[in-house]
Amino acid sequence: xxxxxxxxxxxxxxxxxxxxxxxxxxxxxxxxxxxxxxxxxxxxxxxxxxxxxxxxxxxxxxxxxxxxxxxxxxxxxxxxxxxxxxxxxxxxxxxxxxxxxxxxxxxxxxxxxxxxxxxxxxxxxxxxxxxxxxxxxxxxxxxxxxxxxxxxxxxxxxxxxxxxxxxxxxxxxxxxxxxxxxxxxxxxxxxxxxxxxxxxxxxxxxxxxxxxxxxxxxxxxxxxxxxxxxxxxxxxxxxxxxxxxxxxxxxxxxxxxxxxxxxxxxxxxxxxxxxxxxxxxxxxxxxxxxxxxxxxxxxxxxxxxxxxxxxxxxxxxxxxxxxxxxxxxxxxxxxxxxxxxxxxxxxxxxxxxxxxxxxxxxxxxxxxxxxxxxxxxxxxxxxxxxxxxxxxxxxxxxxxxxxxxxxxxxxxxxxxxxxxxxxxxxxxxxxxxxxxxxxxxxxxxxxxxxxxxxxxxxxxxxxxxxxxxxxxxxxxxx
Ligand code: ATP
Ligand code: MN
Numbered sequence: 411x412x413x414x415x416x417x418x419x420x421x422x423x424x425x426x427x428x429x430x431x432x433x434x435x436x437x438x439x440x441x442x443x444x445x446x447x448x449x450x451x452x453x454x455x456x457x458x459x460x461x462x463x464x465x466x467x468x469x470x471x472x473x474x475x476x477x478x479x480x481x482x483x484x485x486x487x488x489x490x491x492x493x494x495x496x497x498x499x500x501x502x503x504x505x506x507x508x509x510x511x512x513x514x515x516x517x518x519x520x521x522x523x524x525x526x527x528x529x530x531x532x533x534x535x536x537x538x539x540x541x542x543x544x545x546x547x548x549x550x551x552x553x554x555x556x557x558x559x560x561x562x563x564x565x566x567x568x569x570x571x572x573x574x575x576x577x578x579x580x581x582x583x584x585x586x587x588x589x590x591x592x593x594x595x596x597x598x599x600x601x602x603x604x605x606x607x608x609x610x611x612x613x614x615x616x617x618x619x620x621x622x623x624x625x626x627x628x629x630x631x632x633x634x635x636x637x638x639x640x641x642x643x644x645x646x647x648x649x650x651x652x653x654x655x656x657x658x659x660x661x662x663x664x665x666x667x668x669x670x671x672x673x674x675x676x677x678x679x680x681x682x683x684x685x686x687x688x689x690x691x692x693x694x695x696x697x698x699x700x701x702x703x704x705x706x707x708x709x710x711x712x713x714x715x716x717x718x719x720x721x722x723x724x725x726x727x728x729x730x731x732x733x734x735x736x737x738x739x740x741x742x743x744x745x746x747x748x749x750x751x752x753x754x755x756x757x758x759x760x761x762x763x764x765x766x767x768x769x770x771x772x773x774x775x776x777x778x779x780x781x782x783x784x785x786x787x788x789x790x791x792x793x794x795x796x797x798x799x800x801x802x803x804x805x806x807x808x809x810x811x812x813x814x815x816x817x818x819x820x821x822x823x824x825x826x827x828x829x830x831x832x833x834x835x836x837x838x839x840x841x842x843x844x845x846x847x848x849x850x851x852x853x854x855x856x857x858x859x860x861x862x863x864x865x866x867x868x869x870x871x872x873x874x875x876x877x878x879x880x881x882x883x884x885x886x887x888x
Contacts, residue, residue, distance in 0.1 A: 414432055415431075415432045415433055415434050415481075416431050416432065416433055417450060417452040418433060418435060418448070418449065418450045418452050418453055418455070418456075418457045419452035419453035419455075420452070421433065421457060421486070421496075421498075422453065422455055422457065422495075422496070424486060424496065425496075426486045426487050426488045426489070426495065426496035426497075427486065428485050428486065428487060429485065429486045430483070430484075430485060431483070431484065431485070431486055431498060432481065432482070432483050433448065433450070433457060433459070433481075433482050433484075433498060434450060434479070434480065434481050434482070434506070435448040435449050435450035435451075435457070435479070435480065436448070436449055436450070436477060436478065436479050436480075436509075436535060437474055437475065437476055437477065437478045437479075437480060437509075438456050438476065438518060439476060439518045440474050440475065440476070443461075443463070443466075443471055444460060444461055444462070444463060445458060445459075445460060445461075446458070446459040446460075446461065446474060446480070446482075446500075446503075447459075448480065448482065449535075449540075451534070451535075451540060453688060454537050454540050454541055454688060454689060454692050455494075455688065457497070457498060458489060458491065458494055458497040458498070459480075459482050459484065459497065459498045459500050459503075460497055460498070460499050460500060461474075461500045461503060462499070462500075465500060465501075465503070466503060470503070470505070473505045473508055474503070474505065475508075475509055475510075475511040475514070476509065476511060476514060476516065476517065476518055477509030477511075477514040477516060477535075478505055478507060478508055478509040479505070479506040479507040479509075480503055480504065480505060480506060481503070481504040481506055482498060482500050482502070482503050482504075483500070483501050483502045484498040484499050484500040484501050484502075485498065485499045485501065486498055487499050515529050515532060516529075516532055516535060516536065521536070523538075523872065523875055526538075526539070526875075527874055527875070527880070530878065530879055530880075530887070530888050531888055534878075537692060538692075538693070538696055538875075539875075540689075541689035541690075541692045541693050541696075541868070542689075542693070542864070542868050542870060542875065542876055543878065544686060544689050545682055545686050545689050545690065545693070545864065545867055545868050546864045546868075546876060548681060548682050548685055548686050549678050549681070549682060549860070549863060549864060549867060550634070550860070551681075552677065552678040552681035552682065553632075553634060553655055553674075553678055553860075554634070555681070556674055556677045556678065557630075557632045557657065560630065561630060562630040562631055562632050562657060563624070563628045563630065563631045563632075564631070564632060564633075564634065565617075565620070565621060565624045565628075565631040565632065565633050566633070566635065567614065567617030567620040567621060567633045567635065568614060568617075568620065569613060569614055569635070569636065570584050570607075570611050570612075570613065570614070571611065571612060571613075571614045571620075572607070572609055572610065572611050572612075572838070573619060573838065573839060573842075580615065580639045580640045580641045581612035581613065581615060581638070581639075581640055582612055582613040582638050582640050582650075583610070583611070583612050584606075584607075584611045584612055584613060585602075585605050585606065585610075585611070586605065586606040587600065587602075587604065587605050613637075613638035614637055614638065615637055615638060615639055616637055616654065616656065616857060617633035617635060617637070617654070617656050618656055618658065618789075618855060618857065619789075619839075619842050620633075621633050621656050621657075621658040621855065622658050622789075622818060622842070622845060622853065622855070623841070623842070623845055624658070625658040625659060625660045625853055625855070626660060626845045626849065626850075626851070626853075629659065629660045629661065630657070630658075630659045630660070631657070631658055631659075632655060632656060632657040632658070633654070633655070633656045633658075634653065634654075634655045634656075634860070635653065635654070636651055636652070636653055636654075637651075637652060637653070637654045638650060638651050639652075642883050643883075644882065644883055645761075645873075646871055646872045646873055646874075647761070647809060647810060647862060647865075647873050648873065648882075649861060649873055649874070649877060649880055649881060649882060650881045650882055650883065651877075651881035652859060652860065652861050652873075652877070653859075653860035653861065653877075654857050654858065654859060654860060655857070655858045655860055656855060656856070656857045656858075657670065657674075657855055657856065658853065658854075658855035659853060659854055659855060660851050660852075660853045661851055661852060661853065662817070662852065662853055662854040662855075663800075663817055663852055663854060664779060664791075664800040664802060664816070664817040664854060666854065667802060667815055667816075667817060667854035667855070667856060668728065668777050668779070668802055670856075671777070671802070671804060671813055671815060671856050671858075672725075672726050672777070672804075674858075675721075675775075675804070675812075675813075675858075675863075676721070676722050678863070678867075679718050679721060679722055679867060680722055682718075682867050683715070683718055683719065683722070690714065690715055690718070690867075690868075691715065693714055693868050693869055693870075694713050694714035694715050694869065696869070697710075697713075697714050697869040698713060698714075700871075710807075710808070711773075714868075714869040717807070718867065720774070721774070721775060721806075724774055726774065726775040726776065726777050726804065727772045727774055727775070727776040727777070728776075728777045728779065729776060729777075729778055729779075730778070730779055730780040731759075731778055731779065731780050731781045731782065731798065732755065732780065732798075734759065734763075734767060734776075734778050735753060735754070735755050737767065737771055738753045738763055738766065738767070739753055741766060741770075741771070743766055743770070749762055749763065749766075750762060751763070755782070756782050756784065756785070757785070758781075758785045759778070759803075761810045761811075764803075764805045764810040764811060765805075765807075765808075765810055767805060768805045768806060768807045768810075769807050769808070773807070774807070775804060775805065775806050775807070775812075776804070776805045777802055777803070777804050777805075778802065778803050778804075778805065779800070779801065779802045780793060780798040780799070780800070780801070781798060781799060781801040781803075782797060782798055782799075783797060783798060783799045783828075786799050786801045786816070787816075788819075788825075788828045788829050788832045788834045789816070789818050789819055789825070789828075790816040790817070790818065790819065791816065791817040791818060791819045791820070791824075792819065792824055792828065799816060800816055800817035800854075801814075801815070801816040802814075802815050802816060802856070803815075804856075806862070806866050808865075808866065808869075808871075809862050809865055809866050811859075811862075812858065812859060812862045812863060812866065813856050813857065813858045813859075814856065814857050815854065815855055815856020815857065816854065816855075816856070817852065817853070817854040818853050818854060818855065820846060820850045820851060820852050820853060821846070821850070822843065822846040822847060822850065825843065825846055826843070861873050861876050861877050864876040864877075
């Protein structure tokens, strides 16, 4: 019985010809004891259901309140009302689940994003989050489609690992040892040999190292899964649990890597523009309204859709880290001491610097290459100058870093040297180094932070609003 229903997105494409239908959904609003705006999550556009006077008795009328779920049987008729071509004239309305109007937290009015974060279990039912999560889905689908078309193999890398791929040490430990009174060795340290895996383990910060192993057999692979970082960054761009897309390609140099990343980003944006027009138009209006509250100079120069089309139709700017530093040093912002962090060759670019480059200077996405080796990871290929590595970061307007990637060091001796310099345990990573021992090839890859991509496409300013249940410091509700 239930799968005989028509989804509202589908129904809205029909010509009204008095078809008999069954629709189900949740009540958004109920006006004049007659007009129900019904939504089933398939689209942001509500279906107007008309209950002619007399169809429902007093008791039934009371039960049709915001949030209640309904099964409606009726006829599709042309709508006399403005803004919709059709509506459903109900012959029967059954309340599947009541919703106490006094207690239901979502009222038919605008709620702040902060408030909605506190009721993340219900926020899917709002127009904004409906649109955001349908776009998130579409982007995920487009990612698989892009790589599948190119013959990449989707590789599932482990969530629990014993290595720290980034060497940054910001990991969540995985253990079954008792927190109170864990076993100790002679030196008084916790004895992880007695732990579940017989060693110390953590949640993965990146699937890259395992991805490289697979690329050394399949040529082209990608991972797409959750990654975890115990970094105490309370920013609008950091989560403790986020999804990362990590392609890894054999027989690729840094140039090939940049080309792929640019094509990839454009592909998934193009997919959303084509397949999620309604949701993006809604989100564009939402953003415009939100930005109208800001002072003029903080507003975006382009609307959301205009921005996405601009990115699609223009080449990303490509500069070296050294050029980026020169641009920053010569900038009015630097001269007026507007940056909080130091600008100096050898120092990492901070978010404020990245945003200056993309938003003020180039006004488009920028790929920065050739970072100093000391601020980057051990596996990045050292350039001939001996000072920089073949790294690339892609910076996007409004977000900053969206992609981090590099050509990997394929020369065993050079790689071991870097690992020793950076205190990375060479013995423990014997399996990783084996790829360089047996048929090593030039190869490259990158990581795209999926939520940052969703932010970019939806125009949501806070990363907590583009993942269903955000995990951030001091927050793991739901
Ligand atoms: P950032 O400097 O912004 O912290 P990162 O240099 O630590 O980023 P990488 O280790 O290169 O980032 O990770 C690859 C990509 O994963 C980044 O480009 C970004 O899009 C995303 N990313 C990194 N950390 C986070 C996080 N905590 N939450 C969400 N996305 C993240
Ligand atoms: Mn980081």
